[in-house]
Amino acid sequence: MPGFKDIIGHKREIEHLEKAISTGKVSHAYIFSGEKGTGKLTLANAFAMALQCTGEGEKPCGTCHSCHQAASGNHPDIIHITHEKPNSIGVDDVRDQLVGDVQIRPYNGKYKIYIMPDAEKMTVQAQNAILKTIEEPPEYAVIILLTDNEQGFLDTIRSRCVLIQLKPVPDEQVKKYLMEHVEIPDYQADICAAFAQGNIGKAERLATSEDFNAIKASAMKLIRKAGTMSISDIIEYVKEVQDYKISIQDYLDILALWYRDMVYFKATKDVNGIIFQDELRTIRETVKLCSYEGVEEVMQAIETAKTRLAANVNFDLTMELLFLVIKENIHG
Numbered sequence: 001m002p003g004f005k006d007i008i009g010h011k012r013e014i015e016h017l018e019k020a021i022s023t024g025k026v027s028h029a030y031i032f033s034g035e036k037g038t039g040k041l042t043l044a045n046a047f048a049m050a051l052q053c054t055g056e057g058e059k060p061c062g063t064c065h066s067c068h069q070a071a072s073g074n075h076p077d078i079i080h081i082t083h084e085k086p087n088s089i090g091v092d093d094v095r096d097q098l099v100g101d102v103q104i105r106p107y108n109g110k111y112k113i114y115i116m117p118d119a120e121k122m123t124v125q126a127q128n129a130i131l132k133t134i135e136e137p138p139e140y141a142v143i144i145l146l147t148d149n150e151q152g153f154l155d156t157i158r159s160r161c162v163l164i165q166l167k168p169v170p171d172e173q174v175k176k177y178l179m180e181h182v183e184i185p186d187y188q189a190d191i192c193a194a195f196a197q198g199n200i201g202k203a204e205r206l207a208t209s210e211d212f213n214a215i216k217a218s219a220m221k222l223i224r225k226a227g228t229m230s231i232s233d234i235i236e237y238v239k240e241v242q243d244y245k246i247s248i249q250d251y252l253d254i255l256a257l258w259y260r261d262m263v264y265f266k267a268t269k270d271v272n273g274i275i276f277q278d279e280l281r282t283i284r285e286t287v288k289l290c291s292y293e294g295v296e297e298v299m300q301a302i303e304t305a306k307t308r309l310a311a312n313v314n315f316d317l318t319m320e321l322l323f324l325v326i327k328e329n330i331h332g
């Protein structure tokens with residue numbers, strides 16, 4: 001489990017947390033907010049490790065007993081809140097693991113730290129249940145709520161937490177990280193970094209996917225053939241993507257990346273800024289078949305499709321609407 005120094009980006013947020021520790025001004029409640037994969041949990045774990053560290057100097061030292069316990073996920077005073085139902089954190093979950101438990105003093109740490117991933121899934125009752133703990137916490141309690149949507153919290157919760165907002169990490173940093181940590185060629189790192197839009201977790205997911213080349217080839221084939229395929233064939237084709245270990249949303253992001261290249265090339269004629277460097281010929285050819293507005297419209301349709309899928313709109317219908325827009329605007 002990494003300490004602060006192993007985390008990519010988020011420099012200001014880390015400085016804030018380090019200062020809180022060194023000055024003893026640690027808040028009892030935090031919200032770490034940021035898109036999925038921005039590293040909320042990694043940061044929360046590093047913060048917890050640093051808070052509990054008993055070593056000298058820079059924290060977390062990574063070598064003391066407490067750091068070892070934290071790194072192996074076995075620190076008795078760092079508690080990760082889990083939940084029974086996949087889509088909601090109920091009042092029983094928080095009563096058992098937090099509200100009741102927090103009254104028991106730390107086992108051997110200075111703090112007792114609760115980390116709750118997907119905290120926006122708390123029901124209103126669950127939020128009200130933890131409210132009292134957040135209002136009148138024992139001195140040793142630190143509660144860290146992780147979320148990709150802090151608007152999902154009651155105002156009373158939000159107003160009592162320190163908000164740490166995690167922004168996507170710049171592409172260059174993501175690329176550097178991938179080149180150093182995952183052995184992939186330069187152009188693949190470019191694609192993964194652009195695809196992830198600052199989201200290290202997402203970049204790593206694609207970069208380490210054994211299916212990277214197959215996924216990319218599938219997307220390229222679809223882009224080339226969509227014009228002449230029937231909608232039902234396209235839907236069947238896209239369904240096959242689920243054999244790879246990426247989500248349809250991720251797949252759509254790869255398509256969006258391609259169209260971004262097209263807009264970029266159309267606007268600048270500059271080949272250096274192209275992400276799909278190994279597909280320049282296809283880009284040159286496809287660009288002739290569509291208008292600037294047409295590509296913009298396609299990119300907008302991809303975003304809409306992602307939103308629809310997230311809202312559980314019927315898959316076939318969503319794909320049909322998306323590919324109608326693509327067929328209308330890209331004449332293959």
Ligand SMILES: [Zn+2]
Pocket residue numbers: 052053054055060061062063064065066067
């Ligand atoms: Zn330590």
